[in-house]
Amino acid sequence: MSDFPLPSIIDRDALQGCRALDAANLGFLFFIGWLTVPDIRARIEQIIEDVIRRNRGEVEFHQAVREVVESLEPVLRKYPQYAEHKIIERICEPERQIIFRVPWQDDRGEVHINRGFRVGFNSALGPYKGGLRFHPTVYLGIVKFLGFEQVFKNALTGMPIGGAKGGADFDPKGKSDAEVMRFCQSFMTELYRHLGEYTDVPAGDIGVGTRELGYLFGQYKRITNRYESGVLTGKSPHWGGSLVRREATGYGLVYFVEEMLRVRGETLEGKTCVVSGSGNVALYAIQKLQMLGAKVVACSDSDAAIYHKEGLDLETLKQLKEVERRRLRDYLQFHPSAKCLQPKELWNIPCDVALPCATQNELDAEHARTLIANGCKLVAEGANMPTTPAAIRLLHEAKVAFGPGKAANAGGVATSALEMQQNASRDAWTFEYTERRLQEIMRRVHNDCFAAAEEFGHPGNYALGANIVGFRRVAEAMLAFGVI
């Protein structure tokens, strides 16, 4: 059954490796026989129930697991060895979880205590890799959902990196630079012993940008007595970072969108877009959309959304959010004709393309209905899990093209892996070369997801394709390593 009528212009080389494996697995199939569909469904339900029971209250983690595991039914049918070796059960259990106290003093000398986390989820394909989030909502369930997603995303990039995530329930907003520095130093004083360029390589995420990474790296360097550039990514290009890393997630998202449109015979030229958030991902998505001829009319922060019908003024946005760390509503001081809305009202604005780039579960079923009614053709996730499962179902039913975060926002971590390559070879690449590599990777991620969705009978279902490709790459490595 075809979900979308699409021209067949996809390069299928990427699946050749998987097909070779199919042949090798045939003998095994004869040995254990096919599992029946009810067997597999029951097994999947059991896995999800066990995850919920063993990780009580971690609702975001349950949601992320359900989304992936339920989609793997056709994979288990075709490759029963994954069920036989309990690959899904093993992938759902993090390899290690570290929780630690982070004491620090504010500028008045008062002591504060935060909680730090690092979850090394899976290292089958390479060292643990994934960002650190500093936000008051951070708890183990958020870190685990992000780490779980990261496993498949990192596999999709085709780079040798495992999956991880970390962070703290610390809010850098409203803190002085000195307070943020003391917090980062305390955080790293505990975490450093678990890191290393061959062990675990954190990066930024919400609330962790180049300022925080600078303080974290400085403390790591000081207490280990090593200038180990490859231990963190997202560093400033002034001290070991890669050009394009700052832009990579937003740019990569737009390259992915370009590919989604290309298979439908369309381009971004003249399309009206809305982008939620106004942080790292959102700002550089807006920039690339504008470079490719789209008109971006709205963005948001946690306090407000801005609707500027004539098109957003990116320079003002960057000055407000990146440089001065101000609220988005201050944009109206520079553009009084723009409108200030509630953050969620962003999704009521008519658009061709909607890119949620702020946070998890920000686009729900009601928003999806409004987007569909207003003629939106494409939704792609810059943030991690910003679209609720009910909203995704509605978008699929309405044939709105949907790009899941683990594929569409993979450009950030892919460029982090390029940063690791540069650090390992003591090299620094040009902006143009690095951006070309990013673009090639995003095209490949798109084509791999597209081809897998087609192979498993759901053309155009990128969410399914991404889960299948990411899962199979990790699963094959885990099978090869035995029960570890």
Ligand code: NDP
């Ligand atoms: P930032 O901290 O730079 O920006 C987050 C933005 O989202 C801010 O503008 C913030 O507003 C806004 N925001 C937060 N909550 C809400 C809300 N409830 N409603 C509206 N806006 C909100 O983070 P990033 O841009 O780095 O990350 C954004 C998302 O992208 C996250 O889900 C992250 O995990 C994901 N991601 C990031 C990558 C990266 O390379 N940075 C890579 C892959 C995924 P305010 O300023 O008010 O806090």
